[in-house]
Amino acid sequence: MTDSATPTGSAPEGADPEALRQRALAALLTARERTELLTDSVDDHELTAQHSPLMSPLVWDLAHIGNQEELWLLRAVAGREAMRPEIDGLYDAFEHPRATRPSLPLLAPAEARTYAAEVRGRALDVLDGAALDGGGPLVRSGFAFGMIAQHEQQHDETMLITHQLRSGTAVLTAPVPPAATDAAGLPAEALVPGGPFTMGTSTEPWALDNERPAHVRDVPDFFIDTTPVTCGAYQAFIEDGGYTERRWWEPGGWEMVREHELTAPLFWRRDAGRWLRRRFGVTEEVPANEPVLHVSWYEADAYARWAGRRLPTEAEWEKAARHDPASGRSRRYPWGDEDPSPELANLGQRHLRPAPAGAYPQGQSPCGARQLLGDVWEWTSSDFLPHPGFSPFPYREYSEVFFGPDHKVLRGGSFAVDPVACRGTFRNWDLPVRRQIFSGFRTARDI
Incomplete structure (x- = not known):
């Protein structure tokens, strides 16, 4: 008895690097489209508000998504210098519990959007040049890019929970x-x-x-x-x-x-x-x-x-x-x-x-x-x-x-x-x- 055979679209090791690249690109773009829907559907006040002590302000999730992408795709994979090293601690999920995050000096909505967008532009450049058919385990088969797409989608689900907890009229249909x-x-x-x-x-x-x-x-x-x-x-x-x-x-x-x-x-x-x-x-x-x-x-x-x-x-x-x-x-x-x-x-x-x-x-x-x-x-x-x-x-x-x-x-x-x-x-x-x-x-x- 063995683990499942290579499934359609699963991008196994040894697959065509271009197919791997396109799969990773599609996953990253899909995640970002959803992130933008969840954050653009409310105003800045609701982005910075804490709708429940169980959840972060939506603006924290937005910048955290960008920060994790920078940490793994720009620094760990590409070896680049940190863009905003001073904010790493603010967006470390283990350093600050959700209930305390509104009191932190978080990036404002416009700044968080700009930061996430700048990280994404550079990350796509990294993806474009990555040797996905070899290299270390982070790069092989596009793992790091898939991990980051999954991470963003997991935070999108978290933000959707925040939307469910918020009071007020419906903004999602x-x-x-x-x-x-x-x-x-x-x-x-x-x-x-x-x-x-x-x-x-x-x-x-x-x-x-x-x-x-x-x-x-x-x-x-x-x-x-x-x-x-x-x-x-x-x-x-x-x-x-x-x-x-x-x-x-x-x-x-x-x-x-x-x-x-x-x-x-x-x-x-x-x-x-x-x-x-x-x-x-x-x-x-x-x-x-x-x-x-x-x-x-x-x-x-x-x-x-x-x-x-x-x-x-x-x-x-x-x-x-x-x-x-x-x-x-x-x-x-x-x-x-x-x-x-x-x-x-x-x-x-x-x-x-x-x-x-x-x-x-x-x-x-x-x-x-x-x-x-x-x-x-x-x-x-x-x-x-x-x-x-x-x-x-x-x-x-x-x-x-x-x-x-x-x-x-x-x-x-x-x-x-x-x-x-x-x-x-x-x-x-x-x-x-x-x-x-x-x-x-x-x-x-x-x-």
């Missing part, structure tokens, strides 16, 4: 996602046969360190929900006293419920017998058939216990998403190895909401589960730990410092995730109390 035309006939759960499978990757050229290396895991038979848990199903948990019965909750979760008087997912409220939610400045009725969103790990775990089920482990989730019993190999994506398209998954901020449960039949995995990529990040039961044989690259602070029992793993991406930062091996992690993120879940059970 998007079309509704496709309907789930055959959802009524879907089985509630899918069987995933037991046995070994290949988890992680050693061949995906832009995979980040925590996705590596490929290794064999043996997972017993289990059932997993065909779709993410819906708002309607979650409402049944609420109506049955889910937030008032301690027996469903981990101790830390019950403490969170009591301290913050939680009664529903974040952004939900009860009005005249209906559940309403606020979504990017618009108040609307909670759609019963849409995957539930903005729930913490504690809430997902409590629901699963109430339902007589459990959250899947990370290995179970990845096997359900990638393993093809017919070939014995692990796919790059649930549907195969081809890159995501609008018919396969809800990604890239295309719709600003999850699609109805059961959508994207062409994107289902071999076991029959749907929407494993896109729509909502899915909490798993697993702590964030390294794969066997893990080696930090290119810096410890990306993954290694977060390993341990404090963080839970999320898999699959959300509607806010760009395809460049979403693979069957991609791993996300967060504290179990987090609710502002675009998180949902599906449940599993033993056979």
Whole structure:
């Protein structure tokens, strides 16, 4: 059993350098277009305001994106002198917690835009001359350029979360996602046969360190929900006293419920017998058939216990998403190895909401589960730990410092995730109390 073969568009080592260059260029340009949408849609006051102590001011993210691009593409790859060395500390995410960033002497919006644009112009020159078919590991296969495109898209998702948290009228719009035309006939759960499978990757050229290396895991038979848990199903948990019965909750979760008087997912409220939610400045009725969103790990775990089920482990989730019993190999994506398209998954901020449960039949995995990529990040039961044989690259602070029992793993991406930062091996992690993120879940059970 081996890691997936070279997928279409994955730009493996040894690929045509010009194809690698064009792939990296497209990823960088796509990320910057999204950054500009998220920052140009609000005025300078809203760019510099802190809309929640959980998040940075949008202008911090903007300059941080430019600073990281300078650090890695201009300094580390090209060996150039620092453009603005005096601001490195201001935009070091480990040096200043989010809650304190508004008090820093940050670049003003116009200056931040100019800085990011100047860095980008020089970075594209570096890309144009880089020998992507050789050199060190930062340059080989365009890794550093892919890493920076992923970094920017991850901050774009963070900025989209800030947009969700901000008060005021809507400034972002998007079309509704496709309907789930055959959802009524879907089985509630899918069987995933037991046995070994290949988890992680050693061949995906832009995979980040925590996705590596490929290794064999043996997972017993289990059932997993065909779709993410819906708002309607979650409402049944609420109506049955889910937030008032301690027996469903981990101790830390019950403490969170009591301290913050939680009664529903974040952004939900009860009005005249209906559940309403606020979504990017618009108040609307909670759609019963849409995957539930903005729930913490504690809430997902409590629901699963109430339902007589459990959250899947990370290995179970990845096997359900990638393993093809017919070939014995692990796919790059649930549907195969081809890159995501609008018919396969809800990604890239295309719709600003999850699609109805059961959508994207062409994107289902071999076991029959749907929407494993896109729509909502899915909490798993697993702590964030390294794969066997893990080696930090290119810096410890990306993954290694977060390993341990404090963080839970999320898999699959959300509607806010760009395809460049979403693979069957991609791993996300967060504290179990987090609710502002675009998180949902599906449940599993033993056979």
